[in-house]
Amino acid sequence: MIILVFVFLIFLCWxxxxxxxxxxxxxxxxxxxxxxxxxSCEHFIEWFYNIPVFSWFFLKGxxxxxxxxxxxxxxxxxxxxAVIMTGLFVKIFMLHGFYFFNLKTIFSFFSYFIFFSAxxxxxxxxxxxxxxxxxxxxxxxxxxxxxxxxxxxKINFMQSFIGAIFGYAILWIVAVVFKYITKKEGMGVxxxxxxxxxxxxxxxxxxxVTIFIASVSGLLFATSCILIxxxxxxxxxxxxxxxxxxxxxYFFFDKWCIWxxxx
Ligand SMILES: [Zn+2]
Numbered sequence: 148m149i150i151l152v153f154v155f156l157i158f159l160c161w162x163x164x165x166x167x168x169x170x171x172x173x174x175x176x177x178x179x180x181x182x183x184x185x186x187s188c189e190h191f192i193e194w195f196y197n198i199p200v201f202s203w204f205f206l207k208g209x210x211x212x213x214x215x216x217x218x219x220x221x222x223x224x225x226x227x228x229a230v231i232m233t234g235l236f237v238k239i240f241m242l243h244g245f246y247f248f249n250l251k252t253i254f255s256f257f258s259y260f261i262f263f264s265a266x267x268x269x270x271x272x273x274x275x276x277x278x279x280x281x282x283x284x285x286x287x288x289x290x291x292x293x294x295x296x297x298x299x300x301k302i303n304f305m306q307s308f309i310g311a312i313f314g315y316a317i318l319w320i321v322a323v324v325f326k327y328i329t330k331k332e333g334m335g336v337x338x339x340x341x342x343x344x345x346x347x348x349x350x351x352x353x354x355x356v357t358i359f360i361a362s363v364s365g366l367l368f369a370t371s372c373i374l375i376x377x378x379x380x381x382x383x384x385x386x387x388x389x390x391x392x393x394x395x396x397y398f399f400f401d402k403w404c405i406w407x408x409x410x
Pocket of ligand 1: 185186187188189190210211212213214215
């Protein structure tokens with residue numbers, strides 16, 4: 148149990164790092180600028196105000212120097228990262244009997260670790276700016292195929308290959324049909340590339356499940372947004388976070404997903 152607490156805290160810090168990666172990849176801050184700073188007043192943040200999750204609540208979501216709001220996405224991404232990665236750790240290392248450590252399980256863990264990190268960064272950038280940088284989607288697709296080929300994933304190379312193409316193609320078709328009917332651009336290329344990544348790591352079957360979960364959860368989110376803000380007309384809802392949600396649910400509960408959709 149103590150190891151899980153330790154692992155959870157490490158992944159909180161990793162989530163903090165992913166926040167920085169996401170933020171810097173969609174702003175023009177030099178990527179390797181060393182210390183964290185407030186985007187509003189550019190004051191450097193002391194290390195004791197830079198502790199994952201706790202600092203945000205301690206500072207009540209505001210910069211201590213200029214009082215600018217700090218996005219709730221920071222603690223949210225940190226907590227999500229810690230929960231998902233700890234879940235991954237348990238699933239890979241502990242469910243095969245206790246502490247099933249060998250080289251292949253370690254590689255398997257890191258393959259999914261990279262995949263989920265990319266989904267978390269995409270979630271943040273898509274929420275914040277409706278953008279998913281290709282480094283966190285399309286560029287990782289070949290890695291999914293390689294990992295599948297090497298036997299680090301639950302799917303084989305063919306499933307990974309078909310999953311990647313299927314993931315891209317199905318959203319492309321939806322986008323074309325949507326544009327034909329409404330004469331409006333409804334879906335970004337970023338969403339297609341993200342679903343292609345999901346297909347490459349989890350297979351074509353997961354693409355179906357992900358689309359199902361993303362449409363239902365995205366629709367619920369859009370409806371509650373409209374009800375809360377009382378705004379009418381077109382609102383822009385990012386699809387990336389809901390696709391990521393679908394992939395995460397499928398990864399952890401694949402048997403239930405299959406049962407739910409096909410029985
Ligand atoms: Zn500030």
